[in-house]
Amino acid sequence: MTTTLTPPDAKPPAERARRPRMPKSARAGGQLHGGPIAYAIMIVFTIVSLFPLVWTAIAASRDNQRLAQTPPPFWFGSGLFDKLEIAWKDANLGEAFLNTTIVAGVSAATIVVLSTIAGFAFAKLRFRGRGALMLIVIGTMMVPPQLSVIPLYMMVAKLDWTDQLQAVIFPSLVSAFGVFFMRQYLIQALPDEIIEAARVDGASSWRVVWHVVFPAARPAMAVLGMLTFVQTWNDFMWPFLVLTQMGNPTVQVAVAGLGRGYTPDQSLIMAGALLGTLPLLLVFAIFGKQIVGGIMQGAVKG
Amino acid sequence: MTTRHDTAAPPTEGGAAPGRPPGDAVAAQKERRRRERLSRRWQRDLRWSPYAFVSPFFLLFIAFGLFPLIYTGWASLHQVELTAPTDMNWVGMRNYTRLFDDDFFWNAAKNTLTIGIISTVPQLLMAMGIAHILNYKLRASTFFRVAMLAPYATSIAAASLVFVLLFGRDYGMINWALDFAGIDPLDWQNDKWPSQIAVSTIIVWRWTGYNALIYLAAMQAIPHDLYESAALDGANRWQQFIHVTLPSLRPTILFTVVVSTIGASQVFGEPLLFDANKGTSGGAEHQFQTLGLYLYEQGWVAQHLGRASAIAWTMFLILIVIGIVNYVLSRRLRASS
Numbered sequence: 001m002t003t004t005l006t007p008p009d010a011k012p013p014a015e016r017a018r019r020p021r022m023p024k025s026a027r028a029g030g031q032l033h034g035g036p037i038a039y040a041i042m043i044v045f046t047i048v049s050l051f052p053l054v055w056t057a058i059a060a061s062r063d064n065q066r067l068a069q070t071p072p073p074f075w076f077g078s079g080l081f082d083k084l085e086i087a088w089k090d091a092n093l094g095e096a097f098l099n100t101t102i103v104a105g106v107s108a109a110t111i112v113v114l115s116t117i118a119g120f121a122f123a124k125l126r127f128r129g130r131g132a133l134m135l136i137v138i139g140t141m142m143v144p145p146q147l148s149v150i151p152l153y154m155m156v157a158k159l160d161w162t163d164q165l166q167a168v169i170f171p172s173l174v175s176a177f178g179v180f181f182m183r184q185y186l187i188q189a190l191p192d193e194i195i196e197a198a199r200v201d202g203a204s205s206w207r208v209v210w211h212v213v214f215p216a217a218r219p220a221m222a223v224l225g226m227l228t229f230v231q232t233w234n235d236f237m238w239p240f241l242v243l244t245q246m247g248n249p250t251v252q253v254a255v256a257g258l259g260r261g262y263t264p265d266q267s268l269i270m271a272g273a274l275l276g277t278l279p280l281l282l283v284f285a286i287f288g289k290q291i292v293g294g295i296m297q298g299a300v301k302g
Numbered sequence: 303m304t305t306r307h308d309t310a311a312p313p314t315e316g317g318a319a320p321g322r323p324p325g326d327a328v329a330a331q332k333e334r335r336r337r338e339r340l341s342r343r344w345q346r347d348l349r350w351s352p353y354a355f356v357s358p359f360f361l362l363f364i365a366f367g368l369f370p371l372i373y374t375g376w377a378s379l380h381q382v383e384l385t386a387p388t389d390m391n392w393v394g395m396r397n398y399t400r401l402f403d404d405d406f407f408w409n410a411a412k413n414t415l416t417i418g419i420i421s422t423v424p425q426l427l428m429a430m431g432i433a434h435i436l437n438y439k440l441r442a443s444t445f446f447r448v449a450m451l452a453p454y455a456t457s458i459a460a461a462s463l464v465f466v467l468l469f470g471r472d473y474g475m476i477n478w479a480l481d482f483a484g485i486d487p488l489d490w491q492n493d494k495w496p497s498q499i500a501v502s503t504i505i506v507w508r509w510t511g512y513n514a515l516i517y518l519a520a521m522q523a524i525p526h527d528l529y530e531s532a533a534l535d536g537a538n539r540w541q542q543f544i545h546v547t548l549p550s551l552r553p554t555i556l557f558t559v560v561v562s563t564i565g566a567s568q569v570f571g572e573p574l575l576f577d578a579n580k581g582t583s584g585g586a587e588h589q590f591q592t593l594g595l596y597l598y599e600q601g602w603v604a605q606h607l608g609r610a611s612a613i614a615w616t617m618f619l620i621l622i623v624i625g626i627v628n629y630v631l632s633r634r635l636r637a638s639s
Contacts, residue, residue, distance in 0.1 A: 034438035041435055046449040049511060052464050053452060055475070059467060067467070072475040114358045121355035133356060140367055142560070144621060146568045146594060147614045148370030150377060150607055154387040155370075174362040200334055204344075205351035234457040236571040237594075241602065256459040256571075259466075260580050266467060273460035280455040288448030295451075295512065296519035 060271035067266050087271035096254040104232040107172040112225045119182025120213045140176040156242050163247035168239050178224055185220035223294030251276045378612040384605035397612035409588050410596035418566030421502035425510050433517035450511030458571035461504050469500045491578045494589040501590050504572045513558050520554035556632050563624055570594035593617055
């Protein structure tokens with residue numbers, strides 16, 4: 001290997017490059033400093049990303065007469081909190097939040113646990129049919145969920161679950177992506193010797209899972225849990241089909257319902273949209289770095 | 303999380319190779335064998351627990367994935383109404399033949415294709431460019447990454463409703479900005495191309511950042527030696543991008559194309575909520591009705607579940623064809639390089 005090419009950031013100690021975070025990235029990608037154009041593009045893109053969200057709040061803070069004028073408002077009015085309160089009551093958002101939290105929480109927790117044990121089996125255990133079964137898991141990631149909608153709806157109707165939360169929860173308890181994600185993680189993160197050592201000590205498979213696999217998988221479980229939670233929280237089509245807007249709406253169904261009146265109150269709709277998005281934006285503000293890492297990690301190994 | 307994972311991984315690989323002193327290993331193995339022989343329960347555990355670990359997933363998958371998939375195909379050969387989903391009358395291929403005679407089906411198929419193209423292509427190209435820029439050393443790069451993932455955290459419902467306002471014909475911000483640039487206002491909800499572009503914009507807005515992160519991850523996995531030797535050969539940055547970055551990203555690009563194609567084939571919430579009349583027809587003249595929306599209209603509004611099943615299976619078959627084409631193309635590409 002020749003070392004004639006000196007990277008531009010080789011001279012200063014470059015603390016950033018030496019952060020333990022993603023050592024590969026620091027070497028391969030972190031080489032070239034971005035110039036002003038790079039910053040300009042990123043700032044423009046950040047504005048485009050965030051503007052519709054900020055503008056949702058602006059529109060929610062204005063009355064409808066102001067929204068029906070040009071130029072559109074670019075800054076906050078005074079009505080934000082009033083509108084949020086009305087939207088909260090009108091769309092029955094309190095109940096919707098509770099429902100969505102239950103749905104997203106239950107399915108995230110189940111998916112994480114089931115994916116971890118199945119991923120562990122695929123990563124570390126030898127058994128007949130392992131390859132074929134793993135192929136099926138990967139193949140199922142390709143099947144569009146819309147294909148299942150009609151029979152699932154029939155099942156739900158037959159069980160008399162329409163409008164009830166379990167109708168939303170049950171079909172979202174499986175995630176092929178989750179199994180794949182945990183398998184990829186555990187192949188690397190769980191040394192075979194630890195499992196063997198536990199076996200030598202007489203641990204049964206279930207004890208190995210409980211005392212070795214779960215602790216080792218915890219970081220990936222957290223990421224998968226957050227990704228699943230976000231996905232379930234934002235899911236629209238299936239809840240829209242099985243929950244009529246009268247009973248047990250999820251947040252997305254409730255928010256969509258706000259826009260469906262005969263004379264839609266635009267600023268009220270925006271207030272509802274804002275409320276429906278806010279909890280996840282908070283999660284992202286707090287765990288953004290981890291979620292970004294999780295998405296990138298799932299991608300690299302995929 | 304990535305941190306801990308990446309720093310923890312190398313010792314695993316490195317540590318496994320040298321191994322323990324051979325005497326220890328032999329002793330440990332003997333010990334292990336003895337124990338295994340001793341206990342039948344142990345054997346059974348070793349043998350069957352893997353199946354126990356994967357079975358919850360497969361049981362749920364059969365119930366909520368495989369069975370519905372096959373049942374949809376079965377239902378598509380019947381006349382089934384939403385009002386009495388259990389009464390099924392065998393009609394053979396009639397749902398399909400009627401579907402293929404239906405102008406609205408072809409219209410929806412065409413719309414799905416055009417919306418798919420004008421949402422997926424710019425989305426992936428922009429994601430690639432952004433990933434390339436993020437791959438430079440930037441201050442506040444974490445902030446940029448999180449900020450561009452914010453749309454991903456926004457739901458279809460919220461995003462569509464906001465964009466309806468932004469794309470408003472009379473007082474929408476986008477027409478206002480166009481006016482500023484000297485362009486006549488467009489009727490984003492009623493004219494064919496503007497409405498399709500508007501629906502695609504919602505999709506592009508929500509998913510570009512997500513795809514950029516996926517590309518960025520793949521770019522960071524490219525060994526730097528490749529760039530060094532390309533630079534030694536006199537390749538400039540653009541040539542490096544074309545000859546090093548792009549070929550290394552090929553599997554990732556294929557992955558994102560497949561995932562985006564599947565996503566595009568089932569666009570549903572955006573056109574549903576973008577409709578000014580709050581209907582299921584995708585605009586007054588079906589100008590942005592997608593297959594997903596058409597399926598919903600046939601199944602839940604017209605209440606013909608059998609016909610809706612035929613739409614679902616047609617979508618599935620189209621996806622399989624696209625999948626095969628993708629596979630063949632990628633093999634060709636690999637062979638030619």
